[in-house]
Amino acid sequence: MIRYLLPHQLASATANPAAAEAAPSYSNAIADSFRKATLQLRQAAWLSLPISLLGLLPSIFLLQVYNRVIARGGTATLIAMVAGVLCFLSLEWWLRRKRARTLREAGAMLDRDVSQALMNAMLRHPLATLEQRPSSQWLQLFRDVSSMRSGMSGGLATSVLDLPMALLALIVIGIIAWPVLPVILVAMVVLGVLAWWWADEVRSGRVEEVAQARMLDRSTAEICNARGTLKVLGYDTAAKQSWQAGYDQWLAESFRKNGEMEDARETSHVLLTLFSISVITMGAIAINAQWMSIGSLMAVNLLSSKALGPIAQLAGNWRSMARANEATERLQAVLEEPLETAAQTVELPRPRGLFHLDQVSFQYPSGHASLEQVSLEIGPGGLHAIVGRNGAGKSTLAKLLAGLYQPTQGRIFIDEYDMAQFPRSDLGRWIGCLAQQVYWFSGPIVDSLRMVNPEADDNKIITACHLSGAHGFISRLPNGYQTVLGEGGTGLSAGELRKLALAQLFLRNPSVLILDEPSNDLDFESETSLLQTLKHISLKHTVIVVTHSVRVASLAQHIYHVRGDGSVEHGSPKQLLPELFGTPREPAPSPAETGAGTTEQDNSQVQELAS
Numbered sequence: 208m209i210r211y212l213l214p215h216q217l218a219s220a221t222a223n224p225a226a227a228e229a230a231p232s233y234s235n236a237i238a239d240s241f242r243k244a245t246l247q248l249r250q251a252a253w254l255s256l257p258i259s260l261l262g263l264l265p266s267i268f269l270l271q272v273y274n275r276v277i278a279r280g281g282t283a284t285l286i287a288m289v290a291g292v293l294c295f296l297s298l299e300w301w302l303r304r305k306r307a308r309t310l311r312e313a314g315a316m317l318d319r320d321v322s323q324a325l326m327n328a329m330l331r332h333p334l335a336t337l338e339q340r341p342s343s344q345w346l347q348l349f350r351d352v353s354s355m356r357s358g359m360s361g362g363l364a365t366s367v368l369d370l371p372m373a374l375l376a377l378i379v380i381g382i383i384a385w386p387v388l389p390v391i392l393v394a395m396v397v398l399g400v401l402a403w404w405w406a407d408e409v410r411s412g413r414v415e416e417v418a419q420a421r422m423l424d425r426s427t428a429e430i431c432n433a434r435g436t437l438k439v440l441g442y443d444t445a446a447k448q449s450w451q452a453g454y455d456q457w458l459a460e461s462f463r464k465n466g467e468m469e470d471a472r473e474t475s476h477v478l479l480t481l482f483s484i485s486v487i488t489m490g491a492i493a494i495n496a497q498w499m500s501i502g503s504l505m506a507v508n509l510l511s512s513k514a515l516g517p518i519a520q521l522a523g524n525w526r527s528m529a530r531a532n533e534a535t536e537r538l539q540a541v542l543e544e545p546l547e548t549a550a551q552t553v554e555l556p557r558p559r560g561l562f563h564l565d566q567v568s569f570q571y572p573s574g575h576a577s578l579e580q581v582s583l584e585i586g587p588g589g590l591h592a593i594v595g596r597n598g599a600g601k602s603t604l605a606k607l608l609a610g611l612y613q614p615t616q617g618r619i620f621i622d623e624y625d626m627a628q629f630p631r632s633d634l635g636r637w638i639g640c641l642a643q644q645v646y647w648f649s650g651p652i653v654d655s656l657r658m659v660n661p662e663a664d665d666n667k668i669i670t671a672c673h674l675s676g677a678h679g680f681i682s683r684l685p686n687g688y689q690t691v692l693g694e695g696g697t698g699l700s701a702g703e704l705r706k707l708a709l710a711q712l713f714l715r716n717p718s719v720l721i722l723d724e725p726s727n728d729l730d731f732e733s734e735t736s737l738l739q740t741l742k743h744i745s746l747k748h749t750v751i752v753v754t755h756s757v758r759v760a761s762l763a764q765h766i767y768h769v770r771g772d773g774s775v776e777h778g779s780p781k782q783l784l785p786e787l788f789g790t791p792r793e794p795a796p797s798p799a800e801t802g803a804g805t806t807e808q809d810n811s812q813v814q815e816l817a818s
């Protein structure tokens with residue numbers, strides 16, 4: 208964080224030149240935000256000057272009370288001085304509030320800009336890298352923004368801005384009580400050296416307690432996510448033990464660090480008293496030698512706290528500086544990570560749905576190679592099934608076709624366009640996906656459905672739900688489409704959630720539908736109905752289904768067998784199904800399954816949705 212507070216020339220000299228060269232769009236977000244906040248920071252610094260001057264007032268008042276009021280019995284002077292001091296105190300109060308508000312504004316601006324950049328960057332990260340970082344880590348990054356903000360607008364900023372007051376107090380001490388100046392200077396050096404010695408976290412660039420807390424957060428989040436599973440398994444000992452070990456480590460570190468901080472605080476407290484006694488002792492000697500007055504000694508006592516206070520406070524605020532600094536570095540590193548392709552000025556027009564894979568290889572960031580040199584054509588139109596054993600790479604292929612993963616080698620075309628040139632948000636308008644795991648946002652059902660197509664009227668929503676088979680159970684709910692679901696769709700069964708997710712997919716009316724095991728969790732009747740719908744949709748759209756079901760696969764016109772050795776075998780169901788499923792080909796599907804028996808109503812619903 209410190210480098211962003213330096214003057215621009217210095218800051219740009221210390222910035223990472225390699226990162227600046229790569230310059231993805233959010234990598235400058237923090238620097239830009241600090242630049243925007245410079246105006247407020249400058250204003251706060253300017254306000255600190257009169258505040259520092261006014262801070263000297265009580266000691267000057269004390270000096271005058273001793274020299275003019277007590278010595279000469281001037282009551283009228285006292286009244287005038289009290290009135291004057293009250294006026295200046297009101298002014299100081301106003302200035303302090305204004306400075307605090309200015310710092311708060313700077314902090315809020317920084318928070319808003321960096322949080323927005325982080326959210327945008329997260330949503331623009333490629334899926335493959337998103338999958339590497341669990342949600343608890345993203346949550347911690349959003350918390351880092353708050354640490355950065357409090358470093359900018361909290362006690363740390365105020366104690367830095369109060370440093371000029373220490374200088375002014377020194378000057379005044381030099382004028383009114385020079386014999387005690389060496390004592391104050393020694394005190395400042397001692398406190399400064401101790402403060403730096405205690406600032407080990409700033410020097411090492413790592414707050415160990417924060418690092419432990421982050422690990423603990425991660426394991427707590429994982430156990431919270433798996434709470435249902437742990438209950439089902441009835442075996443939570445291992446999870447509890449690993450959490451307890453992390454917790455103990457964090458507690459030990461926190462206990463140690465808090466002990467160090469308490470030592471620092473208590474030592475500072477005792478040292479301040481010791482310096483005060485030294486000032487009085489030195490002052491008494493100077494008064495006896497008639498080098499200064501009693502009034503000067505009283506005033507210097509107050510002034511010494513103004514001179515030493517900001518340095519002592521700075522020592523207490525090292526941690527928040529170290530935290531803010533570390534948080535900023537972490538955020539900067541994430542904001543510099545490569546993002547998916549930026550939106551094009553020319554959008555992808557509605558494709559016919561012809562995929563062409565040219566020598567495509569894909570390797571996960573972990574190094575696992577899933578596909579190697581695969582060349583294929585899929586579509587346009589028709590029902591296509593991707594089959595293969597567990598872990599063979601079916602979902603990986605589906606994600607590549609959806610533009611969710613980028614090939615590590617080779618190219619994928621949709622119609623004549625290389626998909627690499629379009630961001631997922633652009634591809635997503637035409638390539639709809641149903642993931643293996645369905646996540647449903649909390650809130651009324653109808654709102655979540657409309658989220659994917661804000662223009663969809665009630666009629667379209669109901670039609671999509673009819674097609675997915677969701678309309679039946681939604682209309683039986685007491686609040687129908689207005690039923691409020693909990694986080695992740697709590698309140699509905701897995702099959703019902705899948706039907707809702709299918710309705711969302713149909714609502715977008717994409718030209719390509721990629722469904723990863725769509726019939727999972729569906730009963731026989733619902734599966735039959737879904738197959739009819741898909742078969743019908745595939746007359747005009749490209750429908751690609753990842754499946755383990757021989758029933759689904761036997762309906763497809765093309766089978767793509769992901770072998771698990773990096774290759775993909777293409778053939779008709781007649782050629783591949785007996786070999787793959789170890790059975791003679793299923794009897795010819797019933798008219799209902801082929802869609803030949805699709806009712807007029809179903810046909811018109813598909814047409815209606817497409818219109």
Ligand SMILES: Nc1ncnc2c1ncn2[C@@H]1O[C@H](COP(=O)(O)OP(=O)(O)OP(=O)(O)O)[C@@H](O)[C@H]1O
Nearest residue numbers: 338571573575577596597598599600601602603604
């Ligand atoms: N995010 C990831 N990082 C690293 N490896 C991964 C990741 N996701 C999947 N894999 C690995 O890639 C391989 C293919 O995974 P994929 O999900 O495509 O399999 P699948 O054929 O769909 O399996 P299933 O039938 O069990 O769903 C697996 O060996 C898996 O371990």
